[in-house]
Amino acid sequence: MNTPAPHPASRIGQSTAIEMSRAEAEVKAAVFIAQQNPRNIENAQAEMRFACRQYALAEKAFFSYPKAGETISGPSIHLARELALIWGNVQHGTMELSRDTALGQSEILAYAWDLQRNSRSSQIFIAPHIRDTRKGKKDLTDLRDVYENNANLGARRLREAIFAMLPAWYTAEAIAICQETLAKGDGTPLDVRIKKAVAEYGRVGVTVQQLETKLGRPQDRWNESDIADLQVVFQSVAKGEMNRDEAFPPLRATAAEITGQQ
Known part of the structure; x- marks a missing residue:
């Protein structure tokens, strides 16, 4: 006569059963x-x-x-x-x-x-x-x-x-309040925040030209919203959610620039 296989629940160890009971x-x-x-x-x-x-x-x-x-x-x-x-x-x-x-x-x-x-x-x-x-x-x-x-x-x-x-x-x-807070910054003047952002990005190999390309305007026209956007991207790069080259693709020289260099 074949002995029926034990039900899976019957194979649960005593320690596991105690832990399940405690968790419940x-x-x-x-x-x-x-x-x-x-x-x-x-x-x-x-x-x-x-x-x-x-x-x-x-x-x-x-x-x-x-x-x-x-x-x-x-x-x-x-x-x-x-x-x-x-x-x-x-x-x-x-x-x-x-x-x-x-x-x-x-x-x-x-x-x-x-x-x-x-x-x-x-x-x-x-x-x-x-x-x-x-x-x-x-x-x-x-x-x-x-x-x-x-x-x-x-x-x-x-x-x-x-x-x-x-x-x-x-x-x-x-979300709305955090966006307002980020745009206002930490209380320092906008020009100081711009210099700080440029310096932080410079330390990881991102140029001012790449930042200007990202924002679509020159540095002297950046505003609070631009700095807030750069801060979000910088945090994402720092946390590994994107790498530097994904956030700021390397600038490619144009045909005219290449010709001018020769």
Whole structure:
């Protein structure tokens, strides 16, 4: 007589079963506490307005990167996390569910959960262990490279999950205030901010001519909005969302310039 195979649940170890039970109890407790201590929307809105008027947050509030010949931009994961914290009664994060080195990919969960409303935005996605380079796609085998790749892709999906969970009016106002704060700058005069931007870009090999080409006007006509745009791009390059040559393609000499050089 053949003995039936044990049900998968029966193979769960004692430690795993204890952890599952603990996690379930923790979730129930978090939901109960959130519902017993509801957020004060007016206080959350006031705190959001205060936070978004701080230049330290505004300068990290947006991202920009190239995709399919276009520039993609929007509110960053830094702003998303800050708004979720201020909104309150929210849990969010990413979790690597599995990693397959043979196939070169990981399965990752990104989620944002409003405990008070018991409303959850989540997404499970596949993160290929690949990095796009100027010479084409590069397979990632080093554990640190894979971790950083997964963290970067996870942050993008987490950003989407948080903004999908937060009220649209709350997010829209935060974005508008951060844009105003970024345009006003940190209190220093515009000419000083322009010199600072030129110096920062110069240290990473970007010329004034490339900056002028990017903005479509000479340096002596730059305004607050131009400096704000350059700050967003600089932060995106610094965080690895785009590389320098993607943001500022090397200038090519014209036929007339080449002829004149001969």
